Amino acid sequence: MGRDTRRSRLVIAALLVLAFTLITLDYRTGDSATGVRGVLHSAVGGVENAVTTVTRPVGRTVSSLTHPNRYHDRADRLGEENAALRRQIADGAEIDRLAGDLSDLRLLADKGQYTIVPARVIAVGDVTGMDWTVTINAGRRDGLAVDKVVVNASGLVGTVASVTDSTAVIKLLCDPTSRIGARLETTQLLGAVAGGQGPSSLTFTLYDASYQVKKGDRLVTFGSLDYVAGVPIGEVTKVVDVGGLSRTAEVRPFVSVGTLDMVGVVIGGPPADPGDRVLPPRPAPAPDAAQPPAGQPSAPAQPDGAQQPAGQPQAGQPQAGQPQGGQAQGGAGVPAAAGAG
Amino acid sequence: MWDTGTSEESLHPRTFVAAVVVLLVAVVLQVSVVARLGAPLGRPDLVLVLLAIIALIEGPMLGAVLGFAVGLVADLLSTHVIGQTALVLCLVGYLVGLVMNAAERSIVVPLAAVGAAAALGTLGHAATTSILGDAALTGGQAIVRAIAAGLYALLVTPFLFPLAAAASRRLHGDRRRV
Known part of the structure; x- marks a missing residue:
């Protein structure tokens, strides 16, 4: 059978040279194949979207069928009905979860007055698993553009790295x-x-x-x-x-990047800086404690407690030796946040 | 190209096309299904496992060409430098193909070869990424992920290898009859 013959050595040598040539070309020129990449991305993006749409219900069906049903052969009809009902329950749970995700996302968008396009993750990373990216099922047609911020209900997810007509690749943070x-x-x-x-x-x-x-x-x-x-x-x-x-x-x-599903792409921001109001409220502010984070036992660099009255919005300013110049935009944001909150 | 009986030296169009289709499907499944499973430690690498199995059955030549072609597609679909996955998969396909004779003697050889291919391939990906761009993982993370990929490969090989061997026999048998 086939082994290491002269011909196969020739072929591997040729392929290695080709690979190194490609690497050199792409490394030196950067965006040498954006056109090819775009075409391939839109083609495969559609397939990925379809595969994800198909595999989600299949996974649920498999999980609903693995429940032991000893009388399946004696009561086929009942068993099928049962499986169908289980599937419905699983679908219902999935829909509930999605609705929850979506309303959480809306809540964050409303707090910051962001205009968002909701989308779902259809592929994670690349084949090698070395790219920290995800592909989502929204693209240029939905108003996305490169460098837009992507959020989910917990916070920042990343930025848009590339878009095709109906998909986009997100570079995770x-x-x-x-x-x-x-x-x-x-x-x-x-x-x-x-x-x-x-x-x-x-x-x-x-x-x-x-x-x-x-x-x-x-x-x-x-x-x-x-x-x-x-x-x-x-x-x-x-x-x-x-x-x-x-x-x-x-x-x-x-954001936990391992469990991303529903994300929102921010395609429009508020007229004024939303300040800190998008952050979730502190769990327990402990009004007389020296440091703002609740239950933090050690505060290694804390000269005196009076400077940190429990992390209220106006508390950042009286810090000694803290330059105020050069941050005019943010300076306008904090009063706005105090007024809105 | 069309030698007599010792056909393994040449690329059979039907085998090649079938293998390319299988691996392209694996590329999509890898990013859309396997990567979302959230398997502990790392992730099973479907593409490396299937490539190694096909190379074990069909030999170093097909393994190298196939690895290069599929790696190139994967590169075009990613955000990193074009050619780096092609390089790694080409080498993996070739090296695994070299032990194809030993694979017929014992079941341990395919298991070890595929496991090693998955682990070394993952390390190769990590290495090329850190050389050609910014390291996506620290060294320790890369090693853990490589070991996990190897173990997952050991788990799925007993199911996939006989399937692939049967499919290969069928493709070759049909060709001889034609």
């Missing part, structure tokens, strides 16, 4: 190339959130080195021309010291 401008809750301090640490950890870098990031601080998007402001990103879980200054922190995103 944990992608190593993802960088999103972020703002610390209740303050006007800016930084950037980057991915690359796996699905459940982000890196936040504060631009202002004189401010100490604390565990439990929460982040929202800062907003720019493409990105809407005020979308919840995550919560600081660990402060990493860089040269004695607590500028870098690990952030746990609010």
